[in-house]
Amino acid sequence: MIKNKKVILVLFSLLALAVLALAPLIGMETISFNSILNPNLDNIKRDIFWRIRVPRVLIAFISGSALAISGMTFQSMFRNSLATPFTLGVSSGAAFGAALYVKVGILFSILGVAGQTVFAFLGALISIVIIYVLSKIKKGFSVGTMLLAGVAINFFFSSFILFIQFISDFTQSFSIMRWLMGGFEIVGYSDIYNILPFILVGSTIIIFLSTELNLLALGEDIAISRGVSLSKIKNILFFATSLMVSGVISVVGPIGFVGMMVPHISRLIIGADHRYLVFLNIIFGGAFLVLCDTLSRVLIAPVEIPVGVITALLGGPFFIWLLIKSSNNNQVI
Amino acid sequence: MNEILFDIKNLSFSFDKKKVLNSLSLNITKADFLSIIGPNGGGKTTLVKCLIRIYKPPIGTILLNNIPLEKISQKELAKQISYVPQISENNFPFTAKEFLMLARYPHLSRFTSISANDKKAVTEAFDITNTNHLSDRHMNTLSGGEKQMIFIAAALAQGGDVIILDEPATFLDPKHEHDIYKILRKIHLQKKKTIVSVTHNINSAILYSDKIAILKNGEIDFYGNSDQVTKDGILEKTYDKKFTFIKHPSCNKSIIVPEVIQ
Known part of the structure; x- marks a missing residue:
């Protein structure tokens, strides 16, 4: 070790870096380094590389980073590896928001942020508020109970999503279902610009609070006695996590x-x-x-x-x- | 007359409608070694958790050096008061040294790294508690006694003048229990630290602390010099039980001997 x-x-x-360099070359169409670098060769392959593969790999990378640090933050706050935004129902909240947006179909954006992302964020917030309130009203809520609450939240939003699919037409329903499976097939550079601010803000916050996370991992009582303003820090962490999770989910699915x-x-x-x-x-x-x-x-x-x-x-x-x-x-x- | 450190007035606190602290008032004097004893469920832990604002009691006031507790930021409070919680089987994923460094949190600012001062405080804390040999050990590999000593070292590294301990020696074997109290006495006498210790061990309270407060049903039943507690049937009334006392052979204090069961 x-x-x-x-x-x-x-x-x-x-x-x-090696993964980032090699991944765009691999796929249905294998691309060699040569064909990207040499402008006289094979335009189609170059197009596949730059327009499809590179943005796809980039968005997969930043999504993976964002999901991992969100998971880490939840695990440390709840002191349990099973407690993550996905298992506690934050992801399904975001998924519900995004699915609702697909159904309602109003194209809009707020300050340049795509509507689907805004809806996903609101959905994630609903879940977070439920988890937050649960952990507040019952001091000493065990993580086991928390996870069960997460299961309930997941069921709850899943049935909402099913309902939205049920009242949607065939194409809407298919696009919701396909998106729910999660994937990077249809992303482009614009998606990266769309979610990058969410992820940058969220991860910067978490990087700045890494000492606080160390103290939280010791338990809340110890963290408080060492001078951590617990509710404030937890609120900020919840906020940062919802930003990142909803940013990612709105584009690539849960x-x-x-x-x-x-x-x-x-x-x-x-x-x-x-x-x-x-x-x-x-x-x-x-x-x-x-x-x-x-x-x-x-x-x-x-x-x-x-x-x-x-x-x-x-x-x-x-x-x-x-x-x-x-x-x-x-x-x- | 010594200065008052904590001025606690009419403190009430409930869990799920069950009253744990019932209009409690108590003064804690600076540089005292105070033991808080009393029956189970009397509110001892709740009281000390109020002192470091783990709980925020809705009724009553706590003044720390004449300043209301809620006017002091959590970080500022942590600079003055350290807390050693009840021993738990919790996972502490750090080495002893990392654990002590984390106790310096109230002194760190966000954009500066660990200073020479922080390092010095940590080294000193290891020295005072004779735990230098444990500094690179992982917390989870320490025995209960060693872990407790590291917690006390962390409380020292945190740097405040007040250390609050919740059952510091319960579940420890006699040697470790003795070591813990020896260190606490040393800190108290040499460093003039205020020690507030919640305990079930009445003999240690009598022998090692200056003052004793008895907490029963959320109220202070008795507060006074530690050798007074064996007089006037105070303990009998508190615990609803007969006690037998003898003079300790090496000092003048009365201590409890266990009853013989026929």
């Missing part, structure tokens, strides 16, 4: 389990010091989702498997493994 945390970060950055697997594995690799952990999550989360997306393109090519299906196939067993591992103790972090 490498002890030096900075070395770990550098190694993972190099790995991530991709699950990345925010559970990546932070948990990152903790095992680099330890619990959030000053390093947050950066490993950014690097590793991004690279992980790019890899999953690449898999989704090549596994049964020419058919593309939605990337959400892949992360869920990996994440389901992982969740159960965590549950078994933690069965004698409520804390998994």
